[in-house]
Amino acid sequence: MRRFFGFGGAEQETQPASYQQRDNLNSQSHQHADDTKPDHILVKHGKQFLRVDFSSQGDIAKGHATVGDVRATTARFLGHGKDEITLVFGGKKLLNDREKLVNLKIASGARMLCIISRHGKENESAAAPRQQVKKPAVPTDPIERIDIVLNAAAAELVPMIDQFVSTPPADASDKSDKHRILSELILQRLFALDEIDTQDNPEARRRRKEAVNKFHEYQARVDAAMSTATTTE
Numbered sequence: 001m002r003r004f005f006g007f008g009g010a011e012q013e014t015q016p017a018s019y020q021q022r023d024n025l026n027s028q029s030h031q032h033a034d035d036t037k038p039d040h041i042l043v044k045h046g047k048q049f050l051r052v053d054f055s056s057q058g059d060i061a062k063g064h065a066t067v068g069d070v071r072a073t074t075a076r077f078l079g080h081g082k083d084e085i086t087l088v089f090g091g092k093k094l095l096n097d098r099e100k101l102v103n104l105k106i107a108s109g110a111r112m113l114c115i116i117s118r119h120g121k122e123n124e125s126a127a128a129p130r131q132q133v134k135k136p137a138v139p140t141d142p143i144e145r146i147d148i149v150l151n152a153a154a155a156e157l158v159p160m161i162d163q164f165v166s167t168p169p170a171d172a173s174d175k176s177d178k179h180r181i182l183s184e185l186i187l188q189r190l191f192a193l194d195e196i197d198t199q200d201n202p203e204a205r206r207r208r209k210e211a212v213n214k215f216h217e218y219q220a221r222v223d224a225a226m227s228t229a230t231t232t233e
Contacts, residue, residue, distance in 0.1 A: 039065065039108035041101075043074050043087070050077055050114070060101045060108050067104075068097030074114055088113040142204040145196045146211050149189055153215070157185055161218055165225040179226045186219050 039060045043050040052073045059065050067087060071094075075082040087094040089104065089112045101110075139145055161182060169175045193211050198204035 041065075041070050041106070042109070042111045043070065043114050044111060045074075045078065045114040045116070049111075050074055057108075060106065063100045063102050065101045066097065067094045067099045067101065070101075070112065071097060078114070078116070080116055084116050086115040086117060088115060142196050142198045142201060143207055146193065146204070146207050149192050149196075150211055150214070153189055153218075157182075157189070157218070160185075161221055165221055168225055175226060179222060182222045183219065186215050186222070190215050 038053050038056050039058065040051055040053045043052060052070050054060065054065055054069075071085050071087055072082055074087070075085045078085070089106060089110065094104070094112070101107075106112075139148065164178055164182060169178055190212060193208055193215070196204075196208060198208055
């Protein structure tokens with residue numbers, strides 16, 4: 001499909017040179033008429049308008065004109081890569097090159113805004129699909145889930161308990177706060193174990209019971225340290 005294009009002033013509706021030349025030739029031969037003008041789109045870039053003319057009248061309504069057509073022509077005229085051109089119409093970015101203008105309710109004479117970016121195209125048609133970061137799968141095996149709770153407690157909770165038991169805070173208020181925090185953390189782990197479905201697996205039930213007893217032991221250590229510290233004072 002052949003296209004003609006050129007620039008007019010930012011606030012002007014004047015015809016571009018290529019179009020004017022064609023009009024002059026048609027006027028001389030007495031064959032020019034307003035109703036035979038080809039469909040066109042005005043693309044605003046900076047303070048100038050680029051006029052993109054299609055081959056004939058009705059190209060847009062017939063579905064012969066696409067976003068990609070306008071973008072490619074604009075890119076060639078401005079001397080930029082097609083990937084650097086983003087078109088905006090009605091406040092919405094036109095990202096699909098295959099989209100027909102008629103489907104977007106864009107008629108002949110409509111105005112688009114051209115944005116030039118050096119960061120590559122945003123268009124759906126050519127942009128590589130984005131790879132989604134996969135979240136680690138949650139184990140479904142109950143024994144694995146029990147081990148995760150125990151291992152996390154051994155790495156984070158147990159050192160805190162050991163410190164509280166060996167060197168409890170000197171201030172009574174601080175001791176009480178620390179005791180409350182550790183008790184809440186232990187309770188959270190107990191809740192996590194309670195939510196694990198053992199799936200009628202005897203070994204899983206046994207392991208969960210052992211884990212629950214271990215957290216009860218942690219709580220007993222914390223309570224004993226709190227009681228001893230309070231009695232000493």
